[in-house]
Amino acid sequence: MVEEVQSGLNRKSRVVTQGDRRAPNRSMLRAVGFTDEDFDKPIIGVANGQSDITPCNAGLGKLAEVAIAEIRAAGGMPQMFGTITISDGISMGTEGMKCSLVSREVIADSIEAVCRGANMDAVICVGGCDKNMPGALIAMARLDIPSIFVYGGTIKPGHLDGQDLTIVSAFEAVGQFSSGAITRDELISIEKNACPGFGSCGGMYTANTMSSAIEALGMSLPYSSTMASEDKEKELNTRQSALALFPLLEKNITPKKILTRDAFENAIAVVMAVGGSTNAVLHLLAIAHYMDLGLTIDDFETIRKKVPHFCDLKPSGKFVTVDLHHAGGIPQVMKMLLNQGLLYGDCLTVTGKTVAENLENIPSNPQPDQQVIWPVEKPISPQGHLVILKGNLSPEGSVAKVSGIKTRRMEGPARVFNSEEECLEAIINDQIQEGDMLIIRYEGPKGGPGMREMLAPTSALVGKGLGEKVGLITDGRFSGGTHGLVVGHVAPEAQVGGMLGLVEEGDTIVIDIEQHTLEVHLTDDVIRKRKELWKPTAIKYKRGVLAKYARLVSSASIGAVTDK
Numbered sequence: 220m221v222e223e224v225q226s227g228l229n230r231k232s233r234v235v236t237q238g239d240r241r242a243p244n245r246s247m248l249r250a251v252g253f254t255d256e257d258f259d260k261p262i263i264g265v266a267n268g269q270s271d272i273t274p275c276n277a278g279l280g281k282l283a284e285v286a287i288a289e290i291r292a293a294g295g296m297p298q299m300f301g302t303i304t305i306s307d308g309i310s311m312g313t314e315g316m317k318c319s320l321v322s323r324e325v326i327a328d329s330i331e332a333v334c335r336g337a338n339m340d341a342v343i344c345v346g347g348c349d350k351n352m353p354g355a356l357i358a359m360a361r362l363d364i365p366s367i368f369v370y371g372g373t374i375k376p377g378h379l380d381g382q383d384l385t386i387v388s389a390f391e392a393v394g395q396f397s398s399g400a401i402t403r404d405e406l407i408s409i410e411k412n413a414c415p416g417f418g419s420c421g422g423m424y425t426a427n428t429m430s431s432a433i434e435a436l437g438m439s440l441p442y443s444s445t446m447a448s449e450d451k452e453k454e455l456n457t458r459q460s461a462l463a464l465f466p467l468l469e470k471n472i473t474p475k476k477i478l479t480r481d482a483f484e485n486a487i488a489v490v491m492a493v494g495g496s497t498n499a500v501l502h503l504l505a506i507a508h509y510m511d512l513g514l515t516i517d518d519f520e521t522i523r524k525k526v527p528h529f530c531d532l533k534p535s536g537k538f539v540t541v542d543l544h545h546a547g548g549i550p551q552v553m554k555m556l557l558n559q560g561l562l563y564g565d566c567l568t569v570t571g572k573t574v575a576e577n578l579e580n581i582p583s584n585p586q587p588d589q590q591v592i593w594p595v596e597k598p599i600s601p602q603g604h605l606v607i608l609k610g611n612l613s614p615e616g617s618v619a620k621v622s623g624i625k626t627r628r629m630e631g632p633a634r635v636f637n638s639e640e641e642c643l644e645a646i647i648n649d650q651i652q653e654g655d656m657l658i659i660r661y662e663g664p665k666g667g668p669g670m671r672e673m674l675a676p677t678s679a680l681v682g683k684g685l686g687e688k689v690g691l692i693t694d695g696r697f698s699g700g701t702h703g704l705v706v707g708h709v710a711p712e713a714q715v716g717g718m719l720g721l722v723e724e725g726d727t728i729v730i731d732i733e734q735h736t737l738e739v740h741l742t743d744d745v746i747r748k749r750k751e752l753w754k755p756t757a758i759k760y761k762r763g764v765l766a767k768y769a770r771l772v773s774s775a776s777i778g779a780v781t782d783k
Contacts, residue, residue: 253296258598260296261468264342264359266330267299268351268371271288275347275419275426279371283345283456286369289461290343299339304348307698308386312675313737319350320696321768323502324781326354326594340363343463345457347371347419349699352429353502356438359474360509365467366474367569368439369460370430370447373540374418379613384413384723385421387534387700390674394682397647418448422533424699427540428495429502434549435489437477437568441577445544455632466571480512481563485553487519488561491526491603491736492552493543494535494622496699497707498603501547505778516607516616516776520735523603526561528622529593536599537624538591546589547581554581555595576644608706610736611746612692612718612728615710615776617737619730620697624777626687626704627732631656632725637756638662639673646679653688656728660719661756662695663712663780668758674698674760677705690730692737692780694719694775706730706737710776714755721749 245258245286265287269280283299290297305315305322309373312397326346341364344355352368359366377384395401401409407587419426430444440460466472483503490499500519507514530552531537556562557578564575585592593599604622609615617781631654636642642659645651657676664670673695680686686703694712697705713720718739722728727740741749760766773783 220375224397224712232355232731240747247547254462257296260294261340262337263290263295263297263464264334264337264339265290265297265299266300266333266342266344268304268346268348269301270304273304273309273348274374274414274417275306276304276351276371277416279345279347282369282371283408283455285454285457286343286345286461289458290464293462293465297464298339300333302326302590304351307349307425309581311390311672311698312639316671317667317669317765319672320664320779321764322455323350323354323357324768325764326350327357327361330355330358334358334362341365341468343367343369343461343464345369345371347426349425349429349498352426352433353506356506358507359438360478360506363473365464365472366438367460367464367467368433370433370439370444370446372418372450372453373427374421375415375447375449375541376539377412377415379408379412383539384409385533385539385624385700386413386424387674387678388719389413390678390683390700394646394679396682397679398440398683400682415594416449418701421539421541422700423493423530423540424534425496425498428490428493428499428699431493431495431549432486432490432499434551435486436482437566437574438474440570441550442544442548445540445548447541447544463569470571472567472571477567477569478506478510479566480514482566483507483512483514483520484522485562485566487522487577488526488556489549489552491523491528492556493530494528494532494599494604497605497618497620497697498699500618501696501708501775501778505780508778510779520606520607523605526556526603527595527598528600528604529555529595529598531591531593531599531755534700542591544750546591547585550578550581551585551592554578554583554766555592558583559595587753591675605731606735608730608735608737610738612737612739613709615774617706617709619706619734620734622701624687624704629656629690629729630727630729631690633658633722633728635660635722635724641669643676643679646683651680651685651689653685656690656692656730658719658722658728659691659693660693660713662693663714664772664775665758665769666694666712666714666756668760668765668772670696670775670779671709672698673697673705674701677701677703690728692719692728692730697773704730709737710774712775716750716755718746720753721746
């Protein structure tokens with residue numbers, strides 16, 4: 220048997236190195252096209268996220284086929300297998316959204332299981348929707364074989380009456396319609412024009428945030444994270460990605476050599492600079508967990524204080540991700556951060572080069588005729604936009620996204636809801652007033668289960684003109700498209716006895732961005748008495764994937780991983 224330490228193209232799969240004892244295994248492979256010569260080639264897994272369920276993944280099969288052709292032509296033996304997706308945009312606001320975060324674990328487990336079971340020498344993962352990316356990176360971290368990620372690409376903006384539209388435009392239009400600001404015909408027109416083709420949601424929402432973070436981590440090729448799904452350059456990028464695997468094999472460059480502590484700090488810095496999704500906190504913590512790097516939620520706050528937010532992107536800004544691509548993409552953002560001493564340039568990447576080497580020929584500043592990337596010296600905000608709040612409501616931490624928010628402190632009476640649906644109904648029926656502090660609880664990783672995103676209620680609030688006039692606090696998550704005075708990932712969650720489960724209607728809640736605090740004004744004696752009376756709600760799922768997830772999942776403060 221080839222020893223585990225053997226590297227490079229001579230490190231052949233164990234399926235082909237054990238002589239006659241493995242003849243049945245080779246026979247199975249001959250049935251899917253292997254010839255005598257193919258058993259001497261590196262076996263490369265192609266994890267294909269193709270799915271007609273969502274536009275994010277609808278074009279991935281074509282990219283997987285491009286990767287297969289390139290691997291075969293370069294002397295590898297590609298083996299394609301499928302993995303799943305859940306569309307956040309389609310399941311949003313429904314019971315189906317409970318499966319979204321769960322799908323991250325299913326994706327990671329499926330890629331890991333196939334690559335281990337088939338003794339793959341390397342893997343290329345092709346993904347599009349929100350959880351494809353962290354799921355793939357978790358699997359790569361566990362496997363530690365030469366790996367590269369290919370993003371399926373972003374959707375191009377929709378257009379209506381001279382305005383760019385995204386999927387968030389449709390969610391906010393629901394609130395506008397219910398408040399009487401637009402007609403039903405206008406609502407339907409926005410719905411019909413928001414998503415014009417294939418690709419992941421077009422603003423700096425979760426998919427594009429995670430693709431950007433993966434590029435910053437060094438696990439995908441430069442520029443790949445902001446390309447449009449339907450543009451020809453995405454196919455070219457896939458070809459280049461497939462070819463990039465071979466030097467990784469030759470030099471035995473695995474994720475462990477790329478996914479270092481410094482690389483994660485680079486990714487966090489890029490997320491802050493571009494105004495990325497709160498979900499980046501959850502997913503980067505989860506990926507780092509498998510590298511044993513000691514990354515914590517507090518590290519996001521440390522980096523936030525040093526890194527300015529200087530990309531004007533939706534949901535709080537003006538532009539979509541294809542605009543960022545045309546302005547120079549993530550390499551331009553990273554070069555500006557590197558010049559400011561805010562990036563580690565010596566981190567290794569899948570190009571075989573360091574970050575600094577990749578950025579050597581990138582201009583120090585973007586072209587002056589673009590408006591997406593602002594000067595670092597005159598940023599949108601001098602500090603990052605993802606604030607970690609702690610206090611008696613969230614002793615383990617919670618996450619607030621403050622880009623574009625003028626209200627930095629709010630105090631008001633709690634309006635308590637035990638599900639997203641209850642809260643949305645109250646908003647739509649005009650039962651929420653300016654100054655209210657909405658509590659949506661039992662939507663955490665265990666309590667949901669599945670930690671749903673709250674885009675429907677937050678979009679309804681924005682649509683009704685209440686985006687900065689009420690606070691919203693939840694142990695669930697937020698879509699990357701959410702904006703407003705919102706705090707999510709509250710930990711410990713209500714289901715495990717967190718303070719959120721003890722809040723009662725009318726309690727005084729304080730969100731203080733400047734002080735980084737999230738508090739409920741209750742005496743220790745009142746808290747003690749409420750704890751004595753509190754009982755967890757029954758988890759409605761007794762069997763199946765959601766029941767297993769609820770039993771296994773950890774706190775959001777450490778990434779909601781399932782094997783802690």
